[in-house]
Every structure is written in C-alpha cells, then in structure tokens.
Amino acid sequence: MIREEVRIGHVRIRPAHILAPMAGITDTVFRRLIKRLGGCGLIMTEFVSGEGLLRQHFRTQRYLHYTDEERPIAAQVFGADPEHLAEAARRIADLGFDLIDLNLGCPAKKVIKCGGSGLLRDLPLLEKILRTIRAAVTIPFTIKIRSGWSDEEIVAVPVARLAEDCGVDAIAVHPRTRLQGFSGRARWEIIQEVKAAVRIPVIGNGDVATPRDALALCQQTGCDAVMIGRAAASNPWIFREMEDFFRTGTYTEASEAERYALLRTYCRMLMEEDSPGAIGKMKQFACWFTHGIQNGTELRRQVHAARSTQEVLTRVDEFFHLLASATTRLPRGSFPAATADT
Helix, strand or coil: CCCCCEEECCEEECCCEEECCCCCCCCHHHHHHHHHHCCCCEEECCCEEHHHHHCCCHHHHHHCCCCHHHCCEEEEEECCCHHHHHHHHHHHHHCCCCEEEEEECCCCHHHHCCCHHHHHHCHHHHHHHHHHHHHHCCCCEEEEEEEECCCCCECHHHHHHHHHHCCCCEEEEEEEECCCCCCCCCCHHHHHHHHHHCCCCEEEECCCCCHHHHHHHHHHHCCCEEEECHHHHHCCCHHHHHHHHHHHCCCCCCCHHHHHHHHHHHHHHHHHCCCCCHHHHHHHHHHHHCCCCCCHHHHHHHHHHCCCHHHHHHHHHHHHHHHHHHCCCCCCCCCCCCCCCC
C-alpha cells in the first residue's frame, strides 16, 4: 500500500517522503534544494546536541537555522539527560520548528557516549527521556531508531511500544544494528514487525536507492512513509522520482544539463550565504553528485584540485560547457550560460 500522505500529530506530510537527518549534509542550503526539486514532504536538520543548545554553542545554533521555504521541518536532537533534553526541546519549539525528533540511531562512538543508539541498551533511561520530552512540548515528537545494538539485542519492537506508550507521535526505523553501521543489508522485516506492533505512524528507512526500492519497502512492510538518506545526496531528485513513479508507474532521471544547473546552484548558494566549510561541501557534493555523468572522474579531479569556492564554480562551468560542445546527445542550448545565475 502506497500512502500519499501521513499525519504526524497535527502536521500533514504530503507526499509521505522524508529527508533523513544527515550530519554534514542536511544544512539549510541542501534542504532548500531538496524542497525546490519537489516530492519531499518533510525535511530534517542535521542532528544537534541538546547540551550544545543549552550552552548556546555557535555551531549548534547554526545547525538550527532554517527558512519558511523548508516547512514542514523537524529538528533532530541527541543527548542522554532527560531534563536537559526537555529544555532543549522547549527551545526548539520556541524557534518555531514543526516537529522535534530524538536521535536513537547514530552509531558514532562520540555520540553513543551521550545518546544516539547507545540509549537502545538502557530502556529505563530511554523511557524517562521520552516522557520528560513529551511533557515539555506540544509540537509533534518523533524518534528515529536502529533495530538494536547487535543481532543479539534487537529491540525495535519493544522500543516502538514504549514510545507509543510515552506519547511519541511517530517512529522511523533504520533496520540495521549499531554494530552494523551502514554495512550489510537493512532487515526490512523488522520495520514490518514494528508496523504490526504499534498504531502510531511507522517510517521506513534503509537501502532505498531508487523509486522501485521505495515501492518494494512500502509493499513489504506496510510502512506509512519512506525516509531517504544517503541516496538523496547522490540523487536529490529521488523524491520527485518517487512521487512520479508512485503516481504513474514511470519516472525520468535528471539529465546532465539538470545536474549541471543544480550543482551550480548549490555552489552559488553556499557562496552567497558564506557558509562555513563551503569549499569542502562543494567538493563533497560534487563527488557524490557526478557519478554517472560522462567523464565525471575528470570533473571530480578538477573540483578537488580547486583552492577556492570561485575556482570550484569556474571548473564546474568549464567542464560542463566542454561536455556540451563535445556531445551530440543533448539539444543545442541545453546547458545554461556559464555567466548566468541559476
């Protein structure tokens, strides 16, 4: 069953496609690109430290910058102190976010020491955290979990039931363990088990790289929405493709001209906002984004050799205009002019 929309608390998510929170990726620039391309019903911030938010840490505050264009938007927080997380949740609500999400899935060592997937091994503490956050805010409250710590400690179903009992409004399930990290396969049957165990919306996540994967996930698990993470970094059109595929049974992949326009737009937006680490993000995005582009290896080499943001943009322009002049597969005028702002 494919759901066109899902309601999480009072927030309507349409289409029922969600951009996963990803550290170093889902900043305001990337989120706006995703929204402009269409097909994404909810976006999430990079995860933020509850402790950092209370200390008014500059980086944490920057992570929580957003625009109205990005709505509906959820802020994801991590931590392990119930009262501190509750106060962080209040501040997030005061900033106008539509939802708040608690990270119970990050496998990084520095995060599990103070939250993340480490909380899946301490359900009494987790229960206190969930109840304290729920009592602190009225906006919808969701959680994102892994299946458990290890294959011997699969706790997705009991955590989902606990969350529902504590008043959590929805749960996203990435069915890999903490010890797996991102290796091996995502066990979609665990999402199916969670869906059968609770009445709150269940969001499926993991091993969705194409619209056909998303369809298979929905059909196999009965999940209420699909969350996309790493696939969106290499193919930001995936949400639009999913929407088209679910509606018509077909979809069109982005052309090289569209890829050029989006890559250039992303670089321009980073430069205009004077985004911290802009050159690193440009290089990172170009690396993911150009696999499958004709002679993309050369573009990646050129971009990684650049020493400034303007040089990155210049090399992107030069590469695609050489590509346009060398190919007969694209109609004349398919690529925007190098001097045009897109």
